[in-house]
Amino acid sequence: MKRILYLVFLLFSLFILTSCKEVVYTDIVTTMFPGYDFASHIVGDKMTVSQIIPPGAEVHEYEATSQDIVSIKESKLFIFTSQDIDTWIESPDTIGGTDTIVMDLSQNYTHVEFPYPTQFTEDEIQANTIHFWTDPANTVQLIQAILENIVLIDPDNETYYRQNAENYITEINNLSQQIFDFFTTDTYLGSTIYFAGHNAFGSFAARYGLRVVPLFQEFKPDADLTSNELITFTNEVKAAGTHYLFIEDLELPKAADTIKAQLLLENYDLTLLKLYAFENISKTDFEGNVTYLDLLGRNFSQLQIALVTI
Numbered sequence: 060m061k062r063i064l065y066l067v068f069l070l071f072s073l074f075i076l077t078s079c080k081e082v083v084y085t086d087i088v089t090t091m092f093p094g095y096d097f098a099s100h101i102v103g104d105k106m107t108v109s110q111i112i113p114p115g116a117e118v119h120e121y122e123a124t125s126q127d128i129v130s131i132k133e134s135k136l137f138i139f140t141s142q143d144i145d146t147w148i149e150s151p152d153t154i155g156g157t158d159t160i161v162m163d164l165s166q167n168y169t170h171v172e173f174p175y176p177t178q179f180t181e182d183e184i185q186a187n188t189i190h191f192w193t194d195p196a197n198t199v200q201l202i203q204a205i206l207e208n209i210v211l212i213d214p215d216n217e218t219y220y221r222q223n224a225e226n227y228i229t230e231i232n233n234l235s236q237q238i239f240d241f242f243t244t245d246t247y248l249g250s251t252i253y254f255a256g257h258n259a260f261g262s263f264a265a266r267y268g269l270r271v272v273p274l275f276q277e278f279k280p281d282a283d284l285t286s287n288e289l290i291t292f293t294n295e296v297k298a299a300g301t302h303y304l305f306i307e308d309l310e311l312p313k314a315a316d317t318i319k320a321q322l323l324l325e326n327y328d329l330t331l332l333k334l335y336a337f338e339n340i341s342k343t344d345f346e347g348n349v350t351y352l353d354l355l356g357r358n359f360s361q362l363q364i365a366l367v368t369i
């Protein structure tokens with residue numbers, strides 16, 4: 060009897076916990092911000108798009124709710140990032156409804172060789188394939204792949220969708236070319252930046268001939284850092300002579316603050332700058348309609364601050 064009561068209590072608690080989120084019905088459902096941003100640009104006002112992972116939430120630790128599953132099954136197109144990131148998707152074949160096209164973004168691009176491949180080890184490149192959307196050379200392929208599925212759903216508006224996709228791709232390519240032209244000059248080529256977060260920027264940096272040294276390889280909360288990891292990294296930053304340390308957009312910079320405080324004791328000043336992995340977007344930026352393109356522009360400005368003033 061006790062066990063039954065406990066089970067009833069458990070089910071009731073689960074119901075309370077999960078019932079705060081309402082089911083969202085949209086034509087297109089995405090898990091993460093990049094898919095949301097790309098699809099929104101293509102469909103304009105012709106279809107509705109939603110993002111399951113709430114703005115500001117940590118994507119590596121997200122678990123879908125029962126409401127999310129209903130939203131997915133009722134959608135015409137479901138776009139997820141990969142099973143490495145969206146680990147709660149056990150079977151892509153059964154996650155959608157009968158009329159849902161299910162799209163795994165990680166299966167929809169081919170790696171474009173980095174312009175200076177000899178600068179990077181095979182390990183560095185491999186470690187970053189999980190964050191493939193940070194490399195604009197992949198991004199434009201993802202937009203094209205999403206476009207083809209959108210055209211399948213609504214062929215009547217094909218011309219409109221193709222034009223929107225082309226416009227957005229042109230804007231991303233233009234900005235990406237500007238970043239490339241800036242950092243692949245003799246002055247900056249091969250410059251190293253230090254990032255007090257997980258290894259999300261390898262492909263992004265490699266595309267522009269830069270290197271990134273992350274504090275740790277895989278995502279983990281700051282609390283899991285060992286003091287050894289922190290000390291080694293702090294010493295590396297100081298030895299490099301840089302006075303800029305990059306931090307994640309959506310995490311509290313606890314590790315970076317510790318590093319900064321430690322170096323201040325040694326009369327070494329450090330400025331913290333944000334670098335955007337596009338994994339998610341803050342609530343304020345989401346409400347302000349900030350785009351992938353905007354975040355790419357911010358990254359360019361922040362990198363210029365760090366590298367130009369060294």
Ligand SMILES: [Zn+2]
Binds near residue numbers: 119190259336338
């Ligand atoms: Zn990540």
